[in-house]
Amino acid sequence: MFQRDYFMRMINQMTEALGQVMGLRKQMKQEEALLVLDELLDKHFRLSSKLIRSLSDEDLMKMMTTNGIVDTNQLQAIAILMKQEALLHGELGRETEFYAMCVRSLRLFIRLSLMKAEPTIVEPDGEIEELLELTRSYELPVPAKRLLMAWYESKGRYDQLENVMFELVEARALPAADAALVYDRLLALDDEELAAGGLPRDEIRQGLEELGLSGEDNRTKE
Structure with a gap:
């Protein structure tokens, strides 16, 4: 029961925060939107936003694994936030950051799909298609x-x-x-x-x- 309540609360807060980010993007306040994403990462995960960005997707999976069970809901939330961060960097003309965060998000969503993770806020396969389109003009790393x-x-x-x-x-x-x-x-x-x-x-x-x-x-x- 506690786990379900926590899960529903996280979804509600994520949905609210993403709506806030979308609103700031429409107002061309991308820097403020990036701060909202930082606060969300710091608030809802066991790791700091700085550490989350520095870890590989393999290490993130290990950190989100307890007793052999991967918390796919947490991983999906992180993948969503990374994609949003990529879009914000793209709108600010920061091509390097845009590409890096797209790839990070893409790798997480692929892993979620391969694990057959249940969709929460978004559907992993649909996100993969969108990220492949966003990175179509780039060479993906090996x-x-x-x-x-x-x-x-x-x-x-x-x-x-x-x-x-x-x-x-x-x-x-x-x-x-x-x-x-x-x-x-x-x-x-x-x-x-x-x-x-x-x-x-x-x-x-x-x-x-x-x-x-x-x-x-x-x-x-x-």
Whole structure:
């Protein structure tokens, strides 16, 4: 009962604060809106806003885990606030901060989706799509692309999975042997599933051939 009351209170306060941020954005008071986000981070989480921004998404997950259970509600709230901060920095012309916070938020939302976390204020998959659109003109870092691969695979979007995978292989950020393992998993699926995911079986075999022709230098050396 206490946990549910806390959860509902957090949602109400988050919704109210986000409304306040939206109002300040309309008034072109982005700096004030950033202060509201700072106060919200400091007030509702076990960590300071400064520490939250300095931690990786892996470390944030560890900090939000108790007895092996991840507090996905807290993580989702942080991801929402990071996205709002990114938008504010973008409106202020701070491209570096905008990009960094978009990527932080994107990675958290992907992890939430992969954990099949229940949506609270927003729906993680929808947020991922929005953040991908916001960062379309940027090059995502390798760790984010690896997470994106896992997300595309979990959603059955195999053509997009392959696109990201080959970007990593060509950048020598993913061994060809690892890419071949992904193809092997896909080959175990039904033809209907593959076709629905935009990657027919013959295209997978073609991809494996390409890895065999040009992938030798990309394999890890033991």
